[in-house]
Amino acid sequence: MSLDKAPLRQLLDATIGAYINTTHSRLTHISPRHYSEFIEFLSKARETFLMAHDGHIQFTQFIDNLKQIYKGKKKLMMLVRERFG
Numbered sequence: 001m002s003l004d005k006a007p008l009r010q011l012l013d014a015t016i017g018a019y020i021n022t023t024h025s026r027l028t029h030i031s032p033r034h035y036s037e038f039i040e041f042l043s044k045a046r047e048t049f050l051m052a053h054d055g056h057i058q059f060t061q062f063i064d065n066l067k068q069i070y071k072g073k074k075k076l077m078m079l080v081r082e083r084f085g
Contacts, residue, residue, distance in 0.1 A: 016045075016052065
């Protein structure tokens with residue numbers, strides 16, 4: 001079954017949106033002891049993004065955006081760069 005069909009595409013888009021919102025929410029209150037858990041969370045998000053037709057591009061833009069917005073969290077962004085580029 002294709003993920004480009006309306007019902008599944010809408011569900012996938014909503015799921016990706018939820019990952020983005022949850023990521024920003026988690027980053028506002030994250031502590032260093034939760035960094036590895038957060039990186040695993042992003043790995044699961046990436047799997048979901050990659051289900052979309054343009055998921056690789058979306059995920060790359062998402063990660064680039066995170067690196068820009070949260071550049072003050074140097075250690076965390078270093079871990080993000082190591083794992084996702």
